[in-house]
Structure formats: C-alpha cells, structure tokens
Amino acid sequence: MxxxxxxxxxxxxxxxxxxxxxxxxxxxxQYAQPVGTGKIGIRSALGRVLSEDIHAPxxxxxxxxxxxxxxxxxxEDIAGATTDSxxxxxxNKEITTESNGNGKVExxxxxxxxxxxxxxLPPGADVVIKLEDVRKxxxxxxxxxxxxxxxxxxxxxxDIRQGERVLSKGTVIDPxxxxxxAALGISVVPVYRRPKVAIISNGDELVEIDKxxxxxxIFDSNSYTIASYVRQVGARPIMAGTVGDNTELIAxxxxxxxxxxxxxxxxxxxSVGDFDLxxxxxxxxxxxxxxxxxxxxxxxxxxxxxxxxxxxxxxxGNQAAAFATFHLLAIPAIAGLMGITRPPLxxxxxxxxxxxxxxxxxxxxxxxxxxxxxxxxxxxxxxxQNPGIIRSTLYCDALIDVPAxxxxxxxxxxxxxxxxxxxxxQQN
Amino acid sequence: MxxxxxxxxxxxxxxxxxxxxxxxxxxxxQYAQPVGTGKIGIRSALGRVLSEDIHAPxxxxxxxxxxxxxxxxxxEDIAGATTDSxxxxxxNKEITTESNGNGKVExxxxxxxxxxxxxxLPPGADVVIKLEDVRKxxxxxxxxxxxxxxxxxxxxxxDIRQGERVLSKGTVIDPxxxxxxAALGISVVPVYRRPKVAIISNGDELVEIDKxxxxxxIFDSNSYTIASYVRQVGARPIMAGTVGDNTELIAxxxxxxxxxxxxxxxxxxxSVGDFDLxxxxxxxxxxxxxxxxxxxxxxxxxxxxxxxxxxxxxxxGNQAAAFATFHLLAIPAIAGLMGITRPPLxxxxxxxxxxxxxxxxxxxxxxxxxxxxxxxxxxxxxxxQNPGIIRSTLYCDALIDVPAxxxxxxxxxxxxxxxxxxxxxQQN
Numbered sequence: 111m112x113x114x115x116x117x118x119x120x121x122x123x124x125x126x127x128x129x130x131x132x133x134x135x136x137x138x139x140q141y142a143q144p145v146g147t148g149k150i151g152i153r154s155a156l157g158r159v160l161s162e163d164i165h166a167p168x169x170x171x172x173x174x175x176x177x178x179x180x181x182x183x184x185x186e187d188i189a190g191a192t193t194d195s196x197x198x199x200x201x202n203k204e205i206t207t208e209s210n211g212n213g214k215v216e217x218x219x220x221x222x223x224x225x226x227x228x229x230x231l232p233p234g235a236d237v238v239i240k241l242e243d244v245r246k247x248x249x250x251x252x253x254x255x256x257x258x259x260x261x262x263x264x265x266x267x268x269d270i271r272q273g274e275r276v277l278s279k280g281t282v283i284d285p286x287x288x289x290x291x292a293a294l295g296i297s298v299v300p301v302y303r304r305p306k307v308a309i310i311s312n313g314d315e316l317v318e319i320d321k322x323x324x325x326x327x328i329f330d331s332n333s334y335t336i337a338s339y340v341r342q343v344g345a346r347p348i349m350a351g352t353v354g355d356n357t358e359l360i361a362x363x364x365x366x367x368x369x370x371x372x373x374x375x376x377x378x379x380x381s382v383g384d385f386d387l388x389x390x391x392x393x394x395x396x397x398x399x400x401x402x403x404x405x406x407x408x409x410x411x412x413x414x415x416x417x418x419x420x421x422x423x424x425x426x427g428n429q430a431a432a433f434a435t436f437h438l439l440a441i442p443a444i445a446g447l448m449g450i451t452r453p454p455l456x457x458x459x460x461x462x463x464x465x466x467x468x469x470x471x472x473x474x475x476x477x478x479x480x481x482x483x484x485x486x487x488x489x490x491x492x493x494x495q496n497p498g499i500i501r502s503t504l505y506c507d508a509l510i511d512v513p514a515x516x517x518x519x520x521x522x523x524x525x526x527x528x529x530x531x532x533x534x535x536q537q538n
Numbered sequence: 539m540x541x542x543x544x545x546x547x548x549x550x551x552x553x554x555x556x557x558x559x560x561x562x563x564x565x566x567x568q569y570a571q572p573v574g575t576g577k578i579g580i581r582s583a584l585g586r587v588l589s590e591d592i593h594a595p596x597x598x599x600x601x602x603x604x605x606x607x608x609x610x611x612x613x614e615d616i617a618g619a620t621t622d623s624x625x626x627x628x629x630n631k632e633i634t635t636e637s638n639g640n641g642k643v644e645x646x647x648x649x650x651x652x653x654x655x656x657x658x659l660p661p662g663a664d665v666v667i668k669l670e671d672v673r674k675x676x677x678x679x680x681x682x683x684x685x686x687x688x689x690x691x692x693x694x695x696x697d698i699r700q701g702e703r704v705l706s707k708g709t710v711i712d713p714x715x716x717x718x719x720a721a722l723g724i725s726v727v728p729v730y731r732r733p734k735v736a737i738i739s740n741g742d743e744l745v746e747i748d749k750x751x752x753x754x755x756i757f758d759s760n761s762y763t764i765a766s767y768v769r770q771v772g773a774r775p776i777m778a779g780t781v782g783d784n785t786e787l788i789a790x791x792x793x794x795x796x797x798x799x800x801x802x803x804x805x806x807x808x809s810v811g812d813f814d815l816x817x818x819x820x821x822x823x824x825x826x827x828x829x830x831x832x833x834x835x836x837x838x839x840x841x842x843x844x845x846x847x848x849x850x851x852x853x854x855g856n857q858a859a860a861f862a863t864f865h866l867l868a869i870p871a872i873a874g875l876m877g878i879t880r881p882p883l884x885x886x887x888x889x890x891x892x893x894x895x896x897x898x899x900x901x902x903x904x905x906x907x908x909x910x911x912x913x914x915x916x917x918x919x920x921x922x923q924n925p926g927i928i929r930s931t932l933y934c935d936a937l938i939d940v941p942a943x944x945x946x947x948x949x950x951x952x953x954x955x956x957x958x959x960x961x962x963x964q965q966n
Contacts, residue, residue: 152747152762153762153765153777156766156769156770170928170929171756171926172751172756173753173754175926177924177925177926213753227855227856227926228741228743228756228855228856228926229743229754230753230754264924264926268922268927269922269926269927269928269929270928270929276929276932277932284766284770284933284960285763285764285766285767285770286763286766286861286931286932286933286934287932287933288762288763288765288766289759289760289762289763289764289766289857289861289928289931290759290928290929290931290932291762292747292757292758292759292761292762292763293756293757293759293857293928294757295747295751295757296747297747297748313656315656315657319580319720319723319724319725320725323600323723325601325641325658326601326657326658328599328600328656328721329720329721329722329723330720331717331718331720331721332717333720334580334581334716334717334719334720335713335714335716335717335720336713336717337581337716338584338712338713338714338716338717339713341584342584342712342713349581427655427656428655428656429717429721433714433717456910458910458912458913459910459912459913460913461913482884482886482887482915484886484887484952485886485887485888485889485914485915485952485955486913486914486915487910487913487914487915494696494697496605496692497605498599498603498605498655498656498692498697499696499697500598500697500698500717500718500721501598501697501698501704501718503714503717503718504704504714504715504718505712505714505715506714524912524913527913531960532712532959
C-alpha cells in the first residue's frame with residue numbers, strides 16, 4: 111500500500127460523521143428484500159425459508175386413534191365393572207385397522223376390539239383399556255374397573271387441525287418442520303431463493319491460501335470466515351477472491367459481481383489510511399452510499415451502499431473488525447434477502463465472567479464466548495481484544511455491546527450481548 | 539397390526555427392567571467410536587470434525603506490523619517533542635512494504651516511514667504515530683508529542699505463536715475455525731469421516747409421503763425429522779424407508795443397512811404391544827442387546843444394540859417419543875462416531891414459563907422452547923405433551939427433565955433441561 115501517499119483532501123472526505131449502528135442497520139434493511147421464490151422437495155428443504163404460510167391439508171391424526179395398545183370398548187358397557195363382578199366383553203375379530211380406517215364396522219354392545227398405539231378406533235368405541243389391565247379368556251376379555259368416556263382416546267385433528275396454519279412464511283425450515291411437513295403429506299414447499307452473496311477481500315498484502323507468501327504478505331482469511339457464516343445461515347457464498355489496493359480493479363470486481371450476486375460484502379480498503387479506495391471504486395460505479403463510518407469499534411470505517419437495489423457492505427480488513435461488523439450489519443441484510451421475518455439478531459444480557467478494565471470514548475463490541483451457569487447466561491471475554499487479533503473470533507458466539515464512556519467493567523457485571531447462533535455440538 | 543394377537547409369554551419378554559437414561563447413554567458411548575479419517579480442503583470443511591490437533595505453522599502476524607495508518611519512527615527521536623518545540627523527521631522513501639517484510643532497510647535516526655494498518659514495521663522503528671497526529675511538510679513530518687517505545691506496535695506472533703496448538707482434535711470446524719486455518723495458510727486438514735446413519739421406520743400403518751394414504755394409514759414423518767437432525771449435526775443420513783410390522787422384513791432391512799451404514803436408528807415396533815418385533819428381528823441377526831426400556835417418558839421402550847461393533851438404536855414410533863429419545867440416546871452416539879470429544883449434550887437449568895401440574899411416577903422429558911429474559915434462560919412448554927403429538931416437537935430446542943414423583947411444577951420453578959442446538963436465525 112506504500113505507493114499511496116496521503117493527501118489532506120482525501121483524508122477529509124474519508125471522515126464523514128459516523129452513524130449509529132442501529133441507523134446503519136435500518137438503512138440496510140430497507141434494501142434487504144427476498145430475491146425470488148421457488149418450490150423445493152422437503153428432503154432438500156432443511157434450512158430454506160418458507161415463502162408462504164403452510165396450512166394443514168389434513169387432520170393429524172387423520173382419524174380417531176388409540177394412544178396405546180389395548181382394547182377399544184364402550185364406556186357404558188364397563189360402567190359397573192369391579193373386581194368382584196367383572197364385565198366380560200367379546201372380541202370382535204371383524205374389526206381391523208382397515209375396517210376402522212374406513213369406519214365400516216361398528217363396535218357392538220358388549221364387544222371389544224384389539225387396537226394398537228396409533229391404530230384407528232372403530233365407531234361406537236369411546237374408551238381404550240390398556241392391554242395390561244384386562245385378562246384375556248379365549249375370545250373374551252375381562253374388565254374389572256370402569257373408565258370415563260374418551261379416556262385413552264385421541265381425537266382426529268387433536269394434534270393439528272385441517273386448515274390451520276402450521277408453519278409461517280418467513281420461518282426457516284428446521285428438522286422438526288421437515289418432520290411435520292412429512293406428517294402432513296406435504297412433499298414440496300414454496301421457499302425463497304437462496305441469495306448469492308459475493309465476498310471480495312481487498313488489500314495488496316493479501317495472498318490466497320494456495321499461493322506462497324512473499325515478505326509483508328498475509329493470507330486472506332476474511333473471505334473464508336465470512337463465506338462459512340454465509341453458508342451456515344443458509345445463503346450461497348461466492349468467494350470472489352482478493353483484489354489489490356487499486357480503485358479501478360476494485361470497481362471492476364464489484365461490477366462483475368453485481369451481475370450474478372444478490373449482495374456484495376468486501377473487507378479491507380475502507381480505513382482512513384486506505385484513502386477511500388473502496389468508496390472511490392463504488393462512486394465510480396454510480397453507487398448510492400447509505401452510510402460510511404459507524405460509531406462503534408472495532409470496524410468504524412464500515413460502509414453501506416446500494417446499486418440497482420443490491421446491497422454492498424464494505425467492512426474493515428482487520429479480522430476481528432470484519433467479524434463483528436459482518437454479524438452486526440451483513441447478517442441482518444442476508445436474513446432479509448433470505449426472507450426471514452424475525453429480527454435477525456438475538457440481543458439479550460449476560461453476566462461478564464472477566465474484568466474488562468479498559469475504557470473508551472467509543473461504543474465497543476468485544477468478542478466473547480457464552481456458557482450457562484445454572485441457567486444464567488455468562489460470557490467469557492476473548493483474551494486479546496485488538497481488532498487485528500483473529501484469535502478473538504475463535505468460537506466467539508457473542509458480541510458484548512459496551513457503551514461509549516463506560517466505566518471499567520468488573521467480572522459479574524451484567525452486559526448487553528448480541529448472540530451468534532451455532533449449530534454445532536459444543537466446542538471447547 | 540391387528541394380525542398379531544398378544545401372547546402372555548411375549549408380553550413378559552417385552553418388559554425387561556428399564557435402565558436409567560444415563561446408564562443407557564454410557565453403554566452406547568462404549569461403541570460410539572470415530573469411523574475413519576481423511577483429509578479435506580478448508581473450503582469444504584465447515585462442520586467437519588478435526589481428527590488431529592492443529593498447530594500453527596507460522597506466527598500470526600508473520601512480522602512486526604503496524605496496527606494503524608501512520609508513520610513508523612524511533613521513540614528516542616521524538617522523546618523531547620512538544621507543541622512548542624516539534625521534532626522534524628525525514629520520510630525514508632526507500633522503506634516499502636516489501637523492504638520491511640524482508641527487514642532489509644533499517645529506519646535511520648530522525649527518519650520516519652509511512653506505514654498502513656497491517657504493513658510490516660522496518661527494523662529500527664519501535665513506535666507508530668497516527669496519521670492524524672502529525673503534520674506533513676513536504677518530505678518531512680512534524681511530531682509534537684512523545685510516545686513510549688512499542689506504542690502502536692504489533693509483535694510478530696502476538697495473535698498466534700508458531701507451533702502453538704490452535705485447534706483441537708475432536709472439535710467441529712466452525713466458520714471462525716475455517717478463517718483461522720486460512721490465516722495460517724493451512725488449506726487441507728485431517729478430519730474424521732462423516733458417519734452414515736441409516737434410518738428405518740417400522741409400522742404397517744406408515745406410508746411414504748409420495749404415496750396415497752389408505753384408511754388407517756399415516757405418513758412416515760420420523761425418518762424425515764431424524765434424517766434432518768443427522769444432517770444438521772454433520773453426519774450423513776441414509777433414509778432407508780418404511781418396513782411393515784414383520785419380524786423377517788425388519789431383520790432383512792437392518793441386515794442390508796448394516797452393510798453400508800455406520801449406525802442404524804429405527805422407530806416403531808418396540809412398544810409392548812408390538813410384541814417385540816424389532817427385538818426379535820435383532821435377535822434373529824445375532825445382535826447383542828445393550829438395553830431395552832429406559833426409565834423415562836416418552837419413549838420408554840427404546841432399545842440399544844450392537845452388531846459387528848455397529849450401534850443400532852431403536853426408538854418408539856410416537857413422534858414426540860422418537861424426538862426425545864433421538865436427542866437423548868442417538869445424538870450422543872452420532873457425536874461419538876463423528877469423533878466429537880466434548881460431552882454431546884448441553885445440560886443446564888432454566889426457569890419454567892408455564893405451569894405443569896401433571897404428576898407422574900416416571901421421569902418425564904417435556905418438550906419446550908427456550909428464550910432469554912434479560913440473560914435468564916426460560917423455557918416455554920409445548921401446549922400438548924402426549925407422546926403422539928408431533929406439534930410438541932416444532933421449534934423444540936429443549937427437553938425438560940422432570941424427575942419421577944415430582945410435585946406439580948409452578949411457572950417460575952427452576953428445571954433441568956437438555957439443550958438442542960440450532961443454527962438458524964431465531965424462529966417464531
């Protein structure tokens with residue numbers, strides 16, 4: 111980057127008034143609309159977002175059924191049953207799963223029908239007696255106690271009623287949703303298209319991992335972290351490689367990516383000292399700048415822009431800064447493009463496990479890792495919090511929102527946090 | 539299922555003494571060993587489990603570098619700088635990113651070198667002054683205040699030191715791990731093979747979702763829910779379809795699946811009234827039964843077995859029972875096969891949001907959904923808790939562990955829960 115020499119003028123345009131994070135997110139969300147819809151088979155639907163409400167086409171269960179293994183009987187027939195004067199009921203062998211399903215054969219007076227967990231109940235029966243609670247004597251059963259009508263009786267539709275809304279537009283199809291769709295016999299569902307998110311890393315110092323490092327160079331890692339998160343939330347990352355510190359090259363790569371991607375994320379080239387490389391590249395493409403600079407650390411120089419309705423979010427190249435601003439700015443954008451209707455960030459509070467004695471005049475998002483201590487959410491700080499420390503992002507599942515001008519924070523303080531969801535069985 | 543008529547003898551063999559859940563898990567874990575290792579490129583490594591520790595092959599950063607944009611100087615040269623008597627330093631134009639990376643050109647006395655965030659610092663420099671804090675006058679800069687040695691100075695290896703263990707064997711490669719591997723220039727990593735988990739649904743009443751329902755039939759849903767969770771945690775589901783209530787057919791399907799799968803999960807055919815269909819099928823295959831029946835509800839009749847070192851876990855066909863026992867028994871097994879070394883279930887406590895006034899002489903796992911209330915984990919009960927209610931599994935992310943013979947639980951009670959991880963941006 112040493113070929114660039116700072117100019118007073120450039121430095122000034124580089125320092126617009128920072129906006130609040132919440133304002134930046136609001137601006138981004140205005141452009142974060144779903145990118146299209148389609149249909150998908152439920153075997154491939156895990157993680158996709160429903161583009162329409164799903165109503166139950168049938169009752170669940172589809173018929174009145176037995177919740178256990180036993181005998182379906184009429185409650186009136188056994189009303190007087192006692193150990194001393196048991197009631198004998200005849201087993202009606204004509205009643206089978208199929209006849210019950212059809213509702214064809216009615217259970218007659220003083221009859222019993224053998225039923226299993228989940229099998230339909232014959233018309234006439236209003237009670238099921240547990241297998242263990244009767245004595246079978248050849249083709250008869252002996253009942254020794256009464257049961258109120260509709261004991262051990264599952265009604266058709268008591269789980270899910272035909273016509274009711276089961277899953278909502280804008281929700282992610284998770285494993286239990288897939289199961290419920292199958293139970294309802296819905297094999298194909300309407301979903302939003304997965305947005306394509308292009309990721310570009312800017313910086314003369316960056317090398318792709320399959321190349322050899324030269325002096326002063328480092329491997330690009332931001333693309334990898336960001337692409338992995340994009341994939342994890344259910345969108346489609348396009349790794350668009352690294353670009354040197356050259357306005358024209360950056361502009362060209364962005365313009366190429368705008369053809370196929372639904373959104374672009376860049377890292378690097380937005381700091382004061384980067385002389386507005388990315389900003390100038392964007393302006394040369396006739397892009398509308400939404401904001402540049404956010405009142406937070408790390409990642410202050412973040413920039414949001416729009417071209418042809420497509421969002422371009424430009425983050426600092428410092429790995430911890432890119433990490434924090436990706437989650438705070440880009441995840442809400444991606445969630446919007448995916449069609450997710452819930453607020454994309456889970457914000458709550460947690461108890462700080464460590465002291466954090468540094469103070470700052472700026473709002474600061476620290477990297478941390480949550481754990482439960484008897485149901486109380488606690489958060490352990492990453493050891494080093496400098497924006498260039500990639501280690502602080504490892505297993506980080508919470509950003510701790512420390513307001514500007516906070517006093518030093520003692521362990522035990524309750525702090526505001528933004529949670530980063532993780533699917534994985536717990537890490538160390 | 540009505541073709542089967544209960545026999546006293548069969549009923550007796552069907553009711554072995556239930557084991558504790560923890561005992562069952564312990565027995566399962568003895569056989570839950572990783573199924574092999576391989577190598578994978580980091581672009582495809584998300585969600586895979588490391589089969590070896592990863593040590594840093596290089597320092598991060600690889601060189602002493604600047605944390606900001608400014609001028610590298612010698613602290614001794616500016617020791618006396620004040621506003622009234624500023625120090626003038628000459629910019630050494632020979633010092634470039636490349637020369638710094640090589641460490642070739644030393645910064646001379648009363649010299650300054652322009653540096654950007656992340657660029658190497660030249661030998662001799664021990665301080666970086668912010669761009670904004672100096673005045674540039676042609677080829678010189680004017681410094682008006684001193685800085686202690688090693689201010690704004692990042693040491694090589696201060697993030698990650700060459701040789702140190704960065705990622706551990708048995709941990710899942712999450713997005714930030716992918717980024718750290720990239721930063722270290724590690725493009726290929728050793729991982730465990732993804733275990734193949736075959737899923738079989740037993741029951742005459744079951745129909746696959748692309749078929750037409752006949753009277754008394756229902757769609758298979760357990761296979762779909764379980765396959766989706768298997769995929770979500772990072773293993774490979776094999777949907778092995780449905781099998782009728784026939785010992786021989788079940789035995790044949792299990793035996794087929796044992797050829798290719800690393801583990802088998804079945805649902806259905808294990809209840810008392812199912813006359814030990816699955817148990818008999820397993821015994822006909824010379825399988826070793828580890829346990830049959832667990833002292834918990836729902837899902838009491840669960841069975842664990844082993845054949846040729848491969849686990850076979852057989853669950854109740856009731857959807858909520860299959861759901862609970864899948865998470866409590868099969869997830870630990872899958873985690874073991876995947877090579878994950880952490881305890882697979884996250885157990886903590888939460889505050890009950892609702893009353894649960896039913897009492898039971900059995901340990902009961904209720905389905906619930908967690909949320910944070912100011913950092914306190916609370917859990918909302920699914921409305922209906924019968925084992926046949928599939929709706930209770932929707933967005934369920936916690937199983938509430940209610941001990942046998944508990945008194946009625948009032949809202950506000952602290953309860954023990956098992957968490958089910960979810961990657962998705964929050965559902966409604």
